[in-house]
Amino acid sequence: AQSVTQPDIHITVSEGASLELRCNYSYGATPYLFWYVQSPGQGLQLLLKYFSGDTLVQGIKGFEAEFKRSQSSFNLRKPSVHWSDAAEYFCAVGAPGGYQKVTFGIGTKLQVIP
Amino acid sequence: DVKVTQSSRYLVKRTGEKVFLECVQDMDHENMFWYRQDPGLGLRLIYFSYDVKMKEKGDIPEGYSVSREKKERFSLILESASTNQTSMYLCASSPLLEGGNQPQHFGDGTRLSIL
Numbered sequence: 001a002q003s004v005t006q007p008d009i010h011i012t013v014s015e016g017a018s019l020e021l022r023c024n025y026s027y028g029a030t031p032y033l034f035w036y037v038q039s040p041g042q043g044l045q046l047l048l049k050y051f052s053g054d055t056l057v058q059g060i061k062g063f064e065a066e067f068k069r070s071q072s073s074f075n076l077r078k079p080s081v082h083w084s085d086a087a088e089y090f091c092a093v094g095a096p097g098g099y100q101k102v103t104f105g106i107g108t109k110l111q112v113i114p
Numbered sequence: 115d116v117k118v119t120q121s122s123r124y125l126v127k128r129t130g131e132k133v134f135l136e137c138v139q140d141m142d143h144e145n146m147f148w149y150r151q152d153p154g155l156g157l158r159l160i161y162f163s164y165d166v167k168m169k170e171k172g173d174i175p176e177g178y179s180v181s182r183e184k185k186e187r188f189s190l191i192l193e194s195a196s197t198n199q200t201s202m203y204l205c206a207s208s209p210l211l212e213g214g215n216q217p218q219h220f221g222d223g224t225r226l227s228i229l
Contacts, residue, residue, distance in 0.1 A: 009154075034217060036220075041222070041223075042222050042223070043118070043204055043206075043220030043221050043222045043223055044157075044204070044206075044218075044220040045220070046218075046219075049217055090156065090157065101159060101162065101172070102218065104149075104156045104157040105156055106154060106155060106156035107156050
């Protein structure tokens with residue numbers, strides 16, 4: 001069965017600092033991978049996705065993620081964090097093809113301090 | 115723009131009531147999903163549907179049922195609400211494309227309290 005681990009429940013960074021959120025997955029082959037962001041009181045919004053090809057994926061709001069098969073990781077990065085990035089971030093894994101079940105991690109809550 | 119609309123942002127019901135949560139999408143998506151979100155547990159899939167009148171159990175279907183009579187509408191039903199069903203409920207939809215597992219579009223959620 002597929003699974004996702006987000007080892008950091010809370011992260012605090014200073015505005016302007018770089019950010020890396022960790023995500024490790026368990027899946028037998030190359031999965032589909034997603035990062036979503038959830039602002040307070042709202043639903044989830046897709047930041048980026050990896051299906052195949054280039055392992056460095058660019059997303060919205062200046063985020064990027066790198067798929068590393070050898071480490072079963074799909075970490076999310078941003079070079080300079082803005083106060084508006086404070087939110088909860090979810091990594092998700094899904095099987096290519098088949099039906100549409102996707103497994104979500106428990107989320108990482110990002111706090112940005114001035 | 116893509117839109118998934120959940121009928122209520124906040125809902126308060128009593129134990130034992132039958133509760134309906136409604137979700138409508140305007141994107142002509144084949145797939146629709148219901149999740150519940152709890153602190154420390156992330157999103158857990160309750161049910162999903164890949165076509166009208168079709169449904170599949172997710173990871174935590176107990177105490178819930180669903181209905182999909184029209185492509186754009188997916189309803190979650192709590193047959194007899196209990197306090198442990200107090201949670202945030204999220205609806206999502208996605209298209210059925212070759213290769214499967216397209217990104218899901220989410221509504222803003224319904225925060226349900228069972229007293």
